[in-house]
Amino acid sequence: xxxxxxxxxxxxxxxxxxxxxxxxxxxxxxxxxxxxxxxxxxxxxxxxxxxxxxxxxxxxxxxxxxxxxxxxxxxxxxxxxxxxxxxxxxxxxxxxxxxxxx
Amino acid sequence: xxxxxxxxxxxxxxxxxxxxxxxxxxxxxxxxxxxxxxxxxxxxxxxxxxxxxxxxxxxxxxxxxxxxxxxxxxxxxxxxxxxxxxxxxxxxx
Numbered sequence: 001x002x003x004x005x006x007x008x009x010x011x012x013x014x015x016x017x018x019x020x021x022x023x024x025x026x027x028x029x030x031x032x033x034x035x036x037x038x039x040x041x042x043x044x045x046x047x048x049x050x051x052x053x054x055x056x057x058x059x060x061x062x063x064x065x066x067x068x069x070x071x072x073x074x075x076x077x078x079x080x081x082x083x084x085x086x087x088x089x090x091x092x093x094x095x096x097x098x099x100x101x102x
Numbered sequence: 103x104x105x106x107x108x109x110x111x112x113x114x115x116x117x118x119x120x121x122x123x124x125x126x127x128x129x130x131x132x133x134x135x136x137x138x139x140x141x142x143x144x145x146x147x148x149x150x151x152x153x154x155x156x157x158x159x160x161x162x163x164x165x166x167x168x169x170x171x172x173x174x175x176x177x178x179x180x181x182x183x184x185x186x187x188x189x190x191x192x193x194x195x
Contacts, residue, residue, distance in 0.1 A: 007130035053152035057125035
């Protein structure tokens, strides 16, 4: 391993910080939010709007502090939102209006 | 270049993340390391291009076997690590 080159913050395989932590292998349930985000990603993939690779790229470009604060599917929706905004499928005004709607 | 099973390879010691936005599926801990081709898994559109919605040429994907103690000194002697790597990250060792 080349210690001189900075790895990206998502590229955490083999990082000593995690080496002594037990791995939680217990099954955990998905929330309605988690399932909705997953469904949305699948629809966007089937419609040819974005690939899973674009999803991953978007997740990896979340700033480090935020990346570690967000849950797994929160990272997904952040990446999906960034991608839809960047590609012009939605506008910031539309997003804001939808979030503020009662 | 097509790598036959058993071929000794080296993963390129390349760090695209230091040059700008990118999406790569080659973990930091195998860069520059020697491994051995176990099998060819097929050929797939390059995720490094798909991630940016660019035209993605098809690239061969390999299972590459590494001596784990060479990567992580605390590993158990004799343990191997299997990583999926695309052909453009590999060169003959």
